[in-house]
Amino acid sequence: MYLPTTEAELAGIIRETDQPLAVKGGGTRGVRVDGAPLGTSGMTGITLYEPGAMTIVAQAGTPVADVEVALAAENQRLAFEPMDHRALMTTSGTPTIGGIIAANISGPRRISVGAARDFLLGVRYVDGMGQIVKNGGRVMKNVTGYDLVKLMAGAHGTLGVLSEVSLKVLPRPETQATLVLHGLDDVAAVSALARALGSPFEVSAAAHDPAAGETSLRIEGFAQSVSYRCTQLKALLGGEITVVEEDVARWTAWRDVAGFAGLDGDVWRVSCKPSDGPSLAARSGARNVLYDWAGGLIWMLTPAGYDLRTQLGVYDGHATLVRGTGQPRFEPEAAGVARITAGLRARFDPRSVLNAGLMG
Numbered sequence: 001m002y003l004p005t006t007e008a009e010l011a012g013i014i015r016e017t018d019q020p021l022a023v024k025g026g027g028t029r030g031v032r033v034d035g036a037p038l039g040t041s042g043m044t045g046i047t048l049y050e051p052g053a054m055t056i057v058a059q060a061g062t063p064v065a066d067v068e069v070a071l072a073a074e075n076q077r078l079a080f081e082p083m084d085h086r087a088l089m090t091t092s093g094t095p096t097i098g099g100i101i102a103a104n105i106s107g108p109r110r111i112s113v114g115a116a117r118d119f120l121l122g123v124r125y126v127d128g129m130g131q132i133v134k135n136g137g138r139v140m141k142n143v144t145g146y147d148l149v150k151l152m153a154g155a156h157g158t159l160g161v162l163s164e165v166s167l168k169v170l171p172r173p174e175t176q177a178t179l180v181l182h183g184l185d186d187v188a189a190v191s192a193l194a195r196a197l198g199s200p201f202e203v204s205a206a207a208h209d210p211a212a213g214e215t216s217l218r219i220e221g222f223a224q225s226v227s228y229r230c231t232q233l234k235a236l237l238g239g240e241i242t243v244v245e246e247d248v249a250r251w252t253a254w255r256d257v258a259g260f261a262g263l264d265g266d267v268w269r270v271s272c273k274p275s276d277g278p279s280l281a282a283r284s285g286a287r288n289v290l291y292d293w294a295g296g297l298i299w300m301l302t303p304a305g306y307d308l309r310t311q312l313g314v315y316d317g318h319a320t321l322v323r324g325t326g327q328p329r330f331e332p333e334a335a336g337v338a339r340i341t342a343g344l345r346a347r348f349d350p351r352s353v354l355n356a357g358l359m360g
Contacts, residue, residue: 001037007124007132007163013038014161015130020356023157025061025099030089030323031156033355040098043163046070054169055121060098060162067097071169079170080116081107081251087261089323098162104154107255108205108218111197111293117153119168125152125160128349136166151344157355159348173220176204177230178247181215182240184208186278186291189215192237193294194274199236201229207254208291210281218251259290260301266324268300268308272317285311330359 002021004010014021020035027039041061048057051074058067064082071077082100085091099105101123106115122136135148152160181192189208196203196217205218217233219226234241244250253259260267265287272280274295281289286300286308302308305326309319318331333341341359345352 001039003039003042005042007043007126010040010043010161010163011126011130011132013130014126014128014353017353020353023161023355025096025102026063027093028089028091028095028099029085029103030091031329031358033358035353035356038161040161040163041094041096043098047164048166049074051076054171055166056169057122057164057166058097059164060096060101062097064095064097064100072172075172076169077172078119078167079109079113080119081109081255082116083107084256085322088257088267097165097167101153101165102155102157102162108207108251108292111206111296112202112204113170115153117150120149120153120165121168122166123149123152123162124164125162127160128351128354132163133160156358158359159344159354161354173222175223175226176218176220176246176248177226178244178250179217179219179230179233179237180242180244181217181237182242183213184215184239186210186281190274190277190291190295193217193291195237196233197294199233201233201236203233205251205254206292206294208295209259210289210291211259216250216254218247254290254292257290257299260288260299263288263301264304266302266304266306266308266327267322268302268324269320269322270298270300270308270312270317271319272296272298272315276315276317280312280315280317283311283313284308 002013004013021038022033022035023038025040043059043061045062046056046058049070082105084095101116101120104116124134126132152162184192192215193206197206203217204220208215219229230243277291277295277298281298284300286302288301290299304324307327312319321327321329
């Protein structure tokens with residue numbers, strides 16, 4: 001396995017290779033790609049942190065936990081709430097900040113603050129020819145150039161191997177509370193979540209667990225504001241509602257899809273219009289479903305080898321196979337999108353040595 005410790009070493013490996021490379025960060029997501037393994041976990045360290053500017057710069061292999069510890073010391077956080085896949089995927093390893101950005105991993109707070117890519121200020125990466133490329137800046141006031149930054153987030157290492165990322169961070173809230181609505185079916189739950197998100201009461205997460213009969217809304221901020229917003233939301237939504245203070249464990253479990261950890265079967269991540277969610281779940285044939293992002297993201301547990309995409313049919317969205325085999329990991333691209341994708345890969349990785357075949 002190639003395990004460079006510097007950007008220059010990484011560039012040399014890619015430039016000199018005569019075989020495909022299987023790029024990975026901490027190895028926690030269980031992605032399998034043909035090729036010689038190339039890990040980035042040897043390139044570690046926070047190279048710049050300016051709490052006053054709310055920016056942090058870290059090498060791609062830096063453990064997410066190290067970044068979070070540094071931020072917590074200054075009462076700040078990664079607001080996009082990146083998922084830890086290890087329990088769901090039964091993997092070991094350590095989540096890295098580069099891996100999080102390469103896959104654009106975003107948790108329940110995405111509906112209120114945006115995705116991981118929205119916090120990305122700048123990147124350094126090595127393309128498929130072994131060239132070192134820098135785009136964006138290290139602080140918010142210094143973001144310049146073409147927006148390759150957003151392009152690299154979610155490319156899964158197919159356009160270049162990240163060596164350093166610059167991120168915007170946000171303050172940690174003083175407190176949080178969770179409103180739990182009881183006994184709603186899927187349609188009523190999605191409707192309630194939509195009303196809550198459409199209100200002026202600043203919901204930071206919205207989820208529904210049909211099996212438990214619980215629909216959850218997270219409120220964050222100053223204690224007085226949280227209390228007021230909880231009261232107003234209870235009046236707005238009505239029904240049986242419980243308020244749970246500082247329910248961090250609940251949202252960590254939602255972030256990591258802990259409800260499916262240890263259960264047999266394939267795990268799918270379905271992105272859709274929230275209003276379509278209940279009908280998609282009904283025709284999916286899934287064993288279990290969990291709604292996040294107010295119904296815009298549905299986690300589905302199906303039998304192994306199950307063709308979920310055929311069951312779902314045509315809808316405005318896509319399904320990604322997160323855990324399992326027998327089906328393509330990513331939704332097949334439409335012809336026009338496929339042509340654009342092929343053009344980008346030809347430009348960034350003309351030799352097709354970086355995670356070839358991973359995204360179609």
